[in-house]
Amino acid sequence: MPSIVGRYTFAQFGADCLHVMREGKPYVVTDSELDERTAQVRDSYRLTLIRSVIFVPLLKEGRSVAAMAVHDATPRQWKQHEVELVQRVAGRCWESIERARVSRQLHEREQRYRFLAESIPQMVWTAAPDGKLDYVNEQVTSYFGTTSGSVLGQGWLEWVHPEDRLNIVERWKHSLETGERYETAFRLLRSSDSSWRWHLVRATAMLSLHGETARWFGTCTDFEDQKQAEIERRRTQELLQMVIDRVPGLVSYFDSDLRYAFTNSHYSEWFGAGPFVGRKVSDVVGEEAFARAWPYMERAFAGEEVRFEEFLPYHSSKPRYVQVSFSPHRTQHGTVNGVVATVQDITAQKTMEEALRRSEERLQQVFRQAPVAIIVLRGKDLVAELVNPFYQNLLQGRELIGRRFADVVPEIGSDVLQASHHVMETGDPYVRDEFYIPYDQNGDGANEDHWFNLVYHPLREPDGSVSGVVTVCNEVTVQVRARQELERLNRELEEFAYVASHDLQEPLRMVNIYTQLLLRRHGGDTPQAREYASIIHTGVNRMEALIHDLLTFSRIIHSEESPASLVDLSAAVAEATSVLRDRIEESRASIAAQQLPTVPGDTAQIAQVFQNLLSNAMKYQQSGTRPEIRITAECDDVNWTIAIKDNGIGFEPRYAERIFGLFRRLHKDEYPGTGLGLAICRRIVERHKGKIWAESTPGNGSTFYLALPCRKEKT
Ligand code: ADP
Numbered sequence: 001m002p003s004i005v006g007r008y009t010f011a012q013f014g015a016d017c018l019h020v021m022r023e024g025k026p027y028v029v030t031d032s033e034l035d036e037r038t039a040q041v042r043d044s045y046r047l048t049l050i051r052s053v054i055f056v057p058l059l060k061e062g063r064s065v066a067a068m069a070v071h072d073a074t075p076r077q078w079k080q081h082e083v084e085l086v087q088r089v090a091g092r093c094w095e096s097i098e099r100a101r102v103s104r105q106l107h108e109r110e111q112r113y114r115f116l117a118e119s120i121p122q123m124v125w126t127a128a129p130d131g132k133l134d135y136v137n138e139q140v141t142s143y144f145g146t147t148s149g150s151v152l153g154q155g156w157l158e159w160v161h162p163e164d165r166l167n168i169v170e171r172w173k174h175s176l177e178t179g180e181r182y183e184t185a186f187r188l189l190r191s192s193d194s195s196w197r198w199h200l201v202r203a204t205a206m207l208s209l210h211g212e213t214a215r216w217f218g219t220c221t222d223f224e225d226q227k228q229a230e231i232e233r234r235r236t237q238e239l240l241q242m243v244i245d246r247v248p249g250l251v252s253y254f255d256s257d258l259r260y261a262f263t264n265s266h267y268s269e270w271f272g273a274g275p276f277v278g279r280k281v282s283d284v285v286g287e288e289a290f291a292r293a294w295p296y297m298e299r300a301f302a303g304e305e306v307r308f309e310e311f312l313p314y315h316s317s318k319p320r321y322v323q324v325s326f327s328p329h330r331t332q333h334g335t336v337n338g339v340v341a342t343v344q345d346i347t348a349q350k351t352m353e354e355a356l357r358r359s360e361e362r363l364q365q366v367f368r369q370a371p372v373a374i375i376v377l378r379g380k381d382l383v384a385e386l387v388n389p390f391y392q393n394l395l396q397g398r399e400l401i402g403r404r405f406a407d408v409v410p411e412i413g414s415d416v417l418q419a420s421h422h423v424m425e426t427g428d429p430y431v432r433d434e435f436y437i438p439y440d441q442n443g444d445g446a447n448e449d450h451w452f453n454l455v456y457h458p459l460r461e462p463d464g465s466v467s468g469v470v471t472v473c474n475e476v477t478v479q480v481r482a483r484q485e486l487e488r489l490n491r492e493l494e495e496f497a498y499v500a501s502h503d504l505q506e507p508l509r510m511v512n513i514y515t516q517l518l519l520r521r522h523g524g525d526t527p528q529a530r531e532y533a534s535i536i537h538t539g540v541n542r543m544e545a546l547i548h549d550l551l552t553f554s555r556i557i558h559s560e561e562s563p564a565s566l567v568d569l570s571a572a573v574a575e576a577t578s579v580l581r582d583r584i585e586e587s588r589a590s591i592a593a594q595q596l597p598t599v600p601g602d603t604a605q606i607a608q609v610f611q612n613l614l615s616n617a618m619k620y621q622q623s624g625t626r627p628e629i630r631i632t633a634e635c636d637d638v639n640w641t642i643a644i645k646d647n648g649i650g651f652e653p654r655y656a657e658r659i660f661g662l663f664r665r666l667h668k669d670e671y672p673g674t675g676l677g678l679a680i681c682r683r684i685v686e687r688h689k690g691k692i693w694a695e696s697t698p699g700n701g702s703t704f705y706l707a708l709p710c711r712k713e714k715t
Helices: 015-022 036-048 080-119 138-144 162-178 224-246 266-271 281-285 287-301 347-369 389-394 414-426 477-521 527-558 569-579 581-587 603-619 677-687
Strands: 027-029 052-060 063-072 123-127 133-136 182-190 195-207 213-222 250-255 260-263 306-312 320-330 336-345 373-378 383-387 430-436 451-460 466-475 566-568 590-593 598-600 628-635 639-645 691-696 702-709
Touching (some): 182 213, 250 266, 320 347, 389 466, 451 477, 477 527, 527 603, 569 590, 581 603, 598 702, 603 628, 677 691
Parallel strands (some): 590 628
Antiparallel strands (some): 123 213, 195 213, 320 336, 373 466, 566 598, 628 639
């Protein structure tokens, strides 16, 4: 018979068939071609080639759920026992189908749980009541790097950290005995990297119907990563605490209850021993400080960053200035649930600021009251930034501040501006004495003459660049005028001295001549007359010497300043000694001079200096001693210094300067002289841009020094 599986339905074999089967009875057809019941559906029988059939229903709990049929291609008279056989076979088949289905379902369920157990990341295992493992999931074998065969039937004690073993054995034993839930943590060796990792191990007893342990069901959860994270978190927290404790000043956090949730270690330095966490802010800082801070706290709780300074006269013996900041701390939803507070002690800073302010004030005072004119000019345009009253007084009625100096004082000479620009460009200060600045001080339209001692100083920025000029001016117009007047008077006086000394020579010569005539012609050859004549002669000689020296002095003054020619100093000494030849021989003086240089100067004038100095060296000599004079020279790049040293009577060092003055004499009566020799020397040396000075100790000789420039000064 060809199979009809999947091709025909019951209904196609007639309504009767279905009806009978539903009633749970067999449906038997002997010949489908002849049976009345199949008349309607004969085609179905023909197509399937079925001529005779036994249909038997399969019942489940009294309900027909399927059927079984035996077909024959030929008509057949079915026997009763055949029908019963089919019924029995159908019944057996059904049972076995049912059993197969249940076992398939069981298998599927088992597969599902196994899949579940294999796919969760934890280790899952079951153990017999005695604790021997009888199932482990994949996680277990891969963690220990072994096969399930070597794990099953035993435990995993060998993979437990030695330190943890004792503890877990005890606990496991206890659970096995009592059936109590087992829960503990221990380290297990991971084979992949040989590391010990912490696991939370749980096992629950599954009880049998009789209440005995049938099996242990357990899991191991690796929490090493969480543990490490926890350690890391704790370390970070400790670090944070340490950092916050190192922050100078107070750091705290308080919640909306105004209780501290965190304080750093400085709290105990300020407010005594803690702990502070959990305490009210007002309780810790005191009601008074709290009351002052409260309005700011309120703003912080409203979401604002607040910063303020406060003076705290209370709390400790030392009043402090503090800077307080409150920062709102928001939750994820944006509401403020706490405030981070920092309090910095700024007492030192405040004290310094105060000191700075005071010193600035003092400086301002000095600036304002200084008896010199000060102006600060800023930038390339030299814009006036600061002007003290003294300066303002120099430019009465002119507005200076914020304006270009050149605009305010247009009549000012370009050299003043150039000097300022030079300071701006080079950063070098500019100092100038008696700078002539004609300008209109009173605002009457006419420039007057003014002289100033000026200092232009660069104003430097912190990076070293020059951003302006400080000008300090000291008006010296009165002094310059007085000096000019004095110079004029001096010139007149010198003129007078010159004319007078010149004109006095003539009458003196007359006195000399006529005294001689008087003696010769009128018999004055008496001792008395000779004595008088000698007195007149001495007087006249002294007068002549004085006039001679005065004339020399005047000539020096009238001679050209800073002579242009060169002088061979050795030649100048030679000239002086030749003039003094008689005196040298008379006193048997020895004069030793080393080879001397040539310097710019006037030979006659320098010879005059040597003549005066050598003459003094011989004159101021202990009686009976032979004068010894040495002339030496030294050069220091700029000057030649000539020393003229004698072995004479010397003088007190305190007179060393005074003896260069006009008519100044220390040894008036014992030694002849006019008191003009050294004054002449000084004038000559000064006209050569040099210097002259003396050193001496009484009884030990004197040394006179001349310093003369080696080169002519550039003009
Ligand atoms: P004077 O005509 O009196 O010598 P000077 O001007 O040459 O005038 O000298 C001034 C004074 O300096 C002298 O009167 C003398 O007292 C003192 N003096 C000058 N040279 C010497 C010297 N070499 N030793 C000691 N005293 C000296």
